[in-house]
Amino acid sequence: MFGLINIYGMVMKATSKKVITREEWEKKLNDVKLRKEDMNKLVMNFLVTEGYVDAAEKFRLESGTEPDIDLATITDRMAVKKAVQCGNVEDAIEKVNDLNPEILDTNPQLFFHLQQQRLIELIRNGKVEEALEFAQEELAPRGEENQSFLEELERTVALLAFEDVSNCPVRELLDVSQRLKTASEVNAAILTSQSHEKDPKLPSLLKMLIWAQNQLDEKAAYPRINDLSTAMLEDPAV
Amino acid sequence: MPTSASASSASPSPSASASSTTTATTRTHSDLHARLTSSDSEIQLKALRELKNRIIGNRTKKLSFVKLGLVPAVADILASKVKAIANHESNLLIQSAAVLGSFACGFDAGVRAVLDAGAFRDLFRLLSHPDEKVVDAGARSLRMIYQSKLAPKYDFLQENNMDFLLSLLNSENENVTGLGASIIIHSCETVAEQMALCHAGVLKKLISLLEGSLNQRDASLESLATIIKNNVEAVSKFVGSESVKALSSVIELTKDRNPRTRLLACMCLIVIRNTVPCFLHDIGIKTKLVYLLLELHDDPGQVGDEASFAFSSLIAEKEDLQKLAFEANAIDKLYNHLQKGSLHPKRFEGILLALAELCSKLESCRSKFLSLKALNFVTDALNHDSPDVRAAACICLRSVSRSIKNLCAGKFMNEMIVIPLVQLLHDPCTSVQVAALSAVGNIVIDFTTRRSSFVQCGGMKQLVELTKSMDSTVRLNALWALRNSMFLAETTCKEGIFLELTASSLASLVCDPEPFVQEQALALVRNLVDGCINSVEFVFSEGSIILDAVGRQLRSASKTEIGIQGLYVLNNVASGNEFHKEAVMHQLIPQAENGMHSFVIKFLQSNDGQLRTAAVWTVVNLTFPSSPGAFDRLVKLRNAGIVSQIKNMVNDPCLDVKLRVRTALGQFMTFGDGST
Numbered sequence: 001m002f003g004l005i006n007i008y009g010m011v012m013k014a015t016s017k018k019v020i021t022r023e024e025w026e027k028k029l030n031d032v033k034l035r036k037e038d039m040n041k042l043v044m045n046f047l048v049t050e051g052y053v054d055a056a057e058k059f060r061l062e063s064g065t066e067p068d069i070d071l072a073t074i075t076d077r078m079a080v081k082k083a084v085q086c087g088n089v090e091d092a093i094e095k096v097n098d099l100n101p102e103i104l105d106t107n108p109q110l111f112f113h114l115q116q117q118r119l120i121e122l123i124r125n126g127k128v129e130e131a132l133e134f135a136q137e138e139l140a141p142r143g144e145e146n147q148s149f150l151e152e153l154e155r156t157v158a159l160l161a162f163e164d165v166s167n168c169p170v171r172e173l174l175d176v177s178q179r180l181k182t183a184s185e186v187n188a189a190i191l192t193s194q195s196h197e198k199d200p201k202l203p204s205l206l207k208m209l210i211w212a213q214n215q216l217d218e219k220a221a222y223p224r225i226n227d228l229s230t231a232m233l234e235d236p237a238v
Numbered sequence: 239m240p241t242s243a244s245a246s247s248a249s250p251s252p253s254a255s256a257s258s259t260t261t262a263t264t265r266t267h268s269d270l271h272a273r274l275t276s277s278d279s280e281i282q283l284k285a286l287r288e289l290k291n292r293i294i295g296n297r298t299k300k301l302s303f304v305k306l307g308l309v310p311a312v313a314d315i316l317a318s319k320v321k322a323i324a325n326h327e328s329n330l331l332i333q334s335a336a337v338l339g340s341f342a343c344g345f346d347a348g349v350r351a352v353l354d355a356g357a358f359r360d361l362f363r364l365l366s367h368p369d370e371k372v373v374d375a376g377a378r379s380l381r382m383i384y385q386s387k388l389a390p391k392y393d394f395l396q397e398n399n400m401d402f403l404l405s406l407l408n409s410e411n412e413n414v415t416g417l418g419a420s421i422i423i424h425s426c427e428t429v430a431e432q433m434a435l436c437h438a439g440v441l442k443k444l445i446s447l448l449e450g451s452l453n454q455r456d457a458s459l460e461s462l463a464t465i466i467k468n469n470v471e472a473v474s475k476f477v478g479s480e481s482v483k484a485l486s487s488v489i490e491l492t493k494d495r496n497p498r499t500r501l502l503a504c505m506c507l508i509v510i511r512n513t514v515p516c517f518l519h520d521i522g523i524k525t526k527l528v529y530l531l532l533e534l535h536d537d538p539g540q541v542g543d544e545a546s547f548a549f550s551s552l553i554a555e556k557e558d559l560q561k562l563a564f565e566a567n568a569i570d571k572l573y574n575h576l577q578k579g580s581l582h583p584k585r586f587e588g589i590l591l592a593l594a595e596l597c598s599k600l601e602s603c604r605s606k607f608l609s610l611k612a613l614n615f616v617t618d619a620l621n622h623d624s625p626d627v628r629a630a631a632c633i634c635l636r637s638v639s640r641s642i643k644n645l646c647a648g649k650f651m652n653e654m655i656v657i658p659l660v661q662l663l664h665d666p667c668t669s670v671q672v673a674a675l676s677a678v679g680n681i682v683i684d685f686t687t688r689r690s691s692f693v694q695c696g697g698m699k700q701l702v703e704l705t706k707s708m709d710s711t712v713r714l715n716a717l718w719a720l721r722n723s724m725f726l727a728e729t730t731c732k733e734g735i736f737l738e739l740t741a742s743s744l745a746s747l748v749c750d751p752e753p754f755v756q757e758q759a760l761a762l763v764r765n766l767v768d769g770c771i772n773s774v775e776f777v778f779s780e781g782s783i784i785l786d787a788v789g790r791q792l793r794s795a796s797k798t799e800i801g802i803q804g805l806y807v808l809n810n811v812a813s814g815n816e817f818h819k820e821a822v823m824h825q826l827i828p829q830a831e832n833g834m835h836s837f838v839i840k841f842l843q844s845n846d847g848q849l850r851t852a853a854v855w856t857v858v859n860l861t862f863p864s865s866p867g868a869f870d871r872l873v874k875l876r877n878a879g880i881v882s883q884i885k886n887m888v889n890d891p892c893l894d895v896k897l898r899v900r901t902a903l904g905q906f907m908t909f910g911d912g913s914t
Contacts, residue, residue: 094287097294101336102378104295105343109539111295141298147580195412195451197495 020222022235040065042202049191049200051078069196073099077190084183089118096186103193110189112142112149116156117182120173123159131160270303274311279330282315286333294340304341304351312337313355320360328367332375335364339379342386349386358383358390365406365414377413384420392425400438407443412453419444419457423464432469441465441476445484452496459491459502463509473513485510489523492530497541501534501548508552521562527552528563532571535589546572546588550595557599568596569606576615583624590619590630597637604641608649613638620658625667632662632673639680650681651691660697668709675704675715682723693734698723702738710752717747717758724765729772736766741780745787753797760803763788767810774814777807782821785811789825793837798846805841805852812859816867819860823871826856827878836878843883847892854884854898863908872909881906 020028044065047056053074056067076099083092093114096103104111115138122131135157143150155170162168172178188198206228213224221236273285289308293300303309316334319327338357341348352358361383364376383389393399406418422440426432435441444465447458466472477485491503504527511518518524531552534545549568553559572589575581581589593612596603607613616638619631639650650656659681662674678701682692692698701723704716720739724732736744747759763784767774777784785807792804812822827836841853857880861868875881885903890896 093294094291097291097336100378101290101294101340102343102382105340105382108295115295138296141296145297146582192452195453197452 018220019236020220022223022233025223025233037065042205044068045197046200046202048074049197051081051187053078069194073194077187080190081183081187084114084117084186085179087121087124087179089114089121089182092186093118096190099190100193103189107189108142108146108149110185112139112146112152113182113185115139115142116152117179119156120159120178123156124174128160268306271306271308271311274308274315279327283330283333286312286315286330286337290333290337290340293337297345300341300345300348304347309338309341309348309351309357310355312341313352313357313360316357316360320363328369328372331364331367331369331372335361335372335375335379339375339382342379342382344382344385346386346388349383349388352383353388353390365417370411373411374413377411377417381413381417381420384417384424389424392421394426394431394434400434404438404440404443407440407447412451415447415450415454416457419461422461426461426464429469432465432467432472435465436472436475441472445476445487448484448487448491452499455491455494456496456499456502459488459499459506462488463502463506466513467509468513470514473510473517477510477514477517492526497534497537500530501541501545504530504534505548505551508548512551524559525562525566528559528566528568532563532566532568535571535575543582543585543588546585546592550588550592553592553595555598560596560598560600560603563596564600564603564606569593569603569610569612572596573607573610573612573615576612583622583627586619586622587624587626587630590616590627590634594630594634594637597634598640601641601643604638604644607638608641608644613649613655617654617658620655620662625665625670628662628665629667629670629673632659632670632677635659635677636673636680639677645680645683653691655681656692656697657695660692660695660700663697663700663704668712671704672711672715675701675712675719679715679719679722682719683725692723698735699738702735705739705747706743710750710755713747713750713755714752714758717755717762721758721762721765724762724768726769727765729770732766732773732776736776741776741783745780745783748784748787748791753800756791757797757799757803760788760791760800760807764803764806764810767807771814774811774818777811778821785821785825792825795837798844798849801841801844801849802846802852805849805856809852809856809859812856816865819865819867819871822856822860823874826860827874836880838880839878839883842880842887847890847895850887850890850892851894851898854887854895854902857884858898858902858905861902861905863905868905869909872906 040059040063044056044059044063044067047059048067048069048071051074053071056071056074059065060067060071076095080092080095080099083089083095093104104114119131119135119139122134135153139149139153143153156173158170159165159168159173165171165174191198209225209228216222217224223233223235225231226234270285270289273281274289276282276285289303289312293303312334315330316338319330319334338352338361342352358380361376361380364372365380367373367376392403394403403418403421406414406421409415409418422435426435441462444458444462447454449455450458462476466476488503488506492500492507494500494503507518507523507527528549531545531549535542535549537545549563553563572593575585575589593607597607616631616634619627620635622628622631635650635655639645644650659674659678662670663678665671665674678692678697682697698720701716701720704712705720707713707716720735724735744759744763748756748763750756750759763777766776777788788804788807791800792808795801795804808822808825811818826838838853838856841849844850844853857875860871860875872881884899887895887899888903890899
């Protein structure tokens with residue numbers, strides 16, 4: 001009895017789902033008017049935010065899309081990012097201060113993270129004394145101002161206590177990923193200071209696409225985009 | 239091996255290494271000064287950059303360099319190069335402006351040093367420099383200065399200044415428009431200034447900047463709020479016909495991706511609503527604001543710290559919004575933030591104040607608060623290092639202790655609360671003292687006998703001490719707390735306080751230079767003489783010094799409230815024995831009839847119903863038929879014109895008054911009152 005009812009229910013559900021054929025779907029898609037310039041802007045936004053300055057320049061020439069930011073500033077921003085990624089933190093700090101002194105003055109968390117990264121680099125290079133002096137002179141006062149900085153500082157200094165860092169519980173601070181994390185934090189802060197969104201628009205649009213498809217799956221069977229890199233429409237499984 | 243070797247070389251004398259660092263820093267300091275004052279501009283430039291990179295983000299360094307007098311050296315470079323156009327001179331201008339800006343950034347001692355060095359005007363000169371980078375640097379530094387309270391006030395009412403401000407706002411350069419906004423946020427305070435800005439077209443310009451870049455939008459939202467705050471005309475202009483889209487774009491910005499923009503948009507809407515309550519009245523927007531602000535608390539930075547202050551201003555004094563907030567689980571959400579521990583003092587303060595607002599009116603909020611045991615956080619906060627947090631904790635305690643139910647249960651009269659609270663009455667910071675007094679004021683209205691624990695730890699003594707404070711707000715709140723502690727208290731308790739307070743100082747408080755202190759002192763006396771007949775005797779000690787003071791205040795009463803409290807003192811005294819009643823008559827009707835009207839006539843004719851009630855009531859107590867001297871007093875009252883005045887009041891619009899008037903007339907009748 002129960003089984004029958006269940007099957008009955010499933011059948012009902014399946015039949016209530018609307019099926020949209022490829023033909024219908026493509027016709028509907030064609031009815032949506034998208035301005036070419038808007039698409040170009042989206043691409044430009046991505047190139048600028050991610051810092052692909054050469055590509056942005058080429059794209060500007062080819063498509064005639066004006067970037068919403070001075071391309072020269074991208075070069076500066078990328079130089080800062082690269083400096084952090086290579087471990088030249090002091091250099092990066094000076095570059096940020098030349099770009100806009102306000103960024104690190106009004107962003108204590110970012111400033112602390114850069115100084116912390118500098119400490120990590122000193123430790124990585126075995127400059128123990130210099131590291132201790134730097135921690136005491138530059139980082140300890142920040143720790144006094146903010147409890148969570150103090151905890152992070154203590155974690156970082158713990159790197160010094162281990163002869164073999166591979167056994168150290170905080171060894172991930174020495175990973176490349178830590179540099180990348182710091183670099184992207186600086187990158188975001190520079191973008192914000194330039195009145196620019198810190199994330200490109202394209203990825204969030206793709207997220208919205210996935211969300212919309214998932215919503216639609218409940219109600220209809222339709223040609224779906226499963227592979228975002230090709231954006232091929234795949235026929236619904238009927 | 240190498241690690242241990244280096245460790246041993248570092249470890250022998252940590253103090254030695256520390257002191258060597260200090261001397262090294264001092265050396266670079268004096269060296270920097272020499273290079274900044276060098277005649278070689280290359281050397282100066284290098285020194286400026288070095289200084290800049292040392293102080294940015296580092297308050298400690300800023301302070302020590304300010305103390306060493308480096309700011310004037312930098313200001314001198316700026317002053318000497320301000321007219322230069324050659325390229326590397328431009329660089330000197332940029333670097334020196336950047337250094338001055340960094341000294342001024344979030345650091346008042348730095349702002350003062352920059353202003354004292356006379357750099358303010360020179361920085362303004364940079365704004366007309368042909369090199370855009372120089373303009374940027376100048377505008378940024380000025381903005382830093384305007385973010386401090388120490389910045390000189392900008393005079394909008396001077397015509398040239400308004401033109402200059404508009405030129406800033408119209409600039410293509412984002413840093414310059416930002417400066418214009420900062421000037422408005424810093425200096426626009428009065429209604430006249432707000433209106434001048436509106437009429438000059440600043441409002442319009444700011445509305446157009448809402449469509450500008452991300453930074454311009456934020457700056458515009460904040461200055462808009464400044465211009466329309468508490469100004470009905472400006473709000474109407476903003477919301478009204480001139481810019482139909484303005485309001486909807488602000489509402490739209492509450493959904494922005496940037497949390498700071500969301501917060502500023504919310505604050506702008508709150509200002510509109512608080513200024514003109516009929517705007518934004520629909521429940522949808524109110525609920526949305528409540529949820530948005532609660533959500534913004536999750537931001538780990540400054541936005542999260544400021545969200546609770548905005549939330550407080552949204553719900554302050556408004557029961558409907560407090561109810562909405564309660565239904566949105568505001569208490570739980572704020573409590574969860576408290577639970578995270580090690581909060582930034584600003585955030586801690588903000589959350590305590592928000593909880594205080596929530597619990598200020600609704601018992602449901604207070605019950606929720608107490609059921610979560612949030613009171614523990616508040617008692618901890620009473621001992622916090624930051625005076626702002628201590629004051630906020632007191633204010634929160636005051637709100638929660640309005641719960642009569644829990645007050646009766648003695649929930650607040652325990653050592654955990656009373657001891658730190660009494661300590662705060664000695665706090666070096668006046669705002670903490672005042673906040674502590676206001677909390678004490680509620681807690682001492684204890685309907686049981688637990689007042690003693692407060693007395694035992696010296697609370698009463700300190701309250702009396704604070705009535706002698708130089709600060710009138712402290713006197714006021716101390717009197718208010720004492721007044722409450724006398725409320726329905728037993729005679730021994732009153733006696734204790736009275737002995738401590740003394741009749742003469744109570745009399746001089748009744749005659750305090752500040753009217754609101756007078757009112758509290760009178761209210762205290764009113765509670766003192768309320769109750770059994772022995773209590774009435776208090777005002778007769780030291781030759782009736784208190785009663786005379788009350789009479790004096792009534793004759794010269796400047797405020798209705800003073801009249802009301804003073805009359806109730808007489809009222810309570812007049813309910814005593816014959817001697818007491820005669821003493822009141824003595825105050826009421828001047829002995830030597832020198833054509834002076836009794837002040838009672840004036841009060842009977844007042845527009846204030848409460849005052850009329852109190853006046854009639856006093857007469858009722860004086861003419862109570864069973865007391866032997868009543869008839870004599872009635873004759874005197876009639877001669878003073880008081881009886882006929884009361885007869886005119888049978889149809890008083892105020893019910894309370896009408897009722898007392900009937901009673902009085904009834905009593906007059908028993909003496910066969912011949913109105914002839």
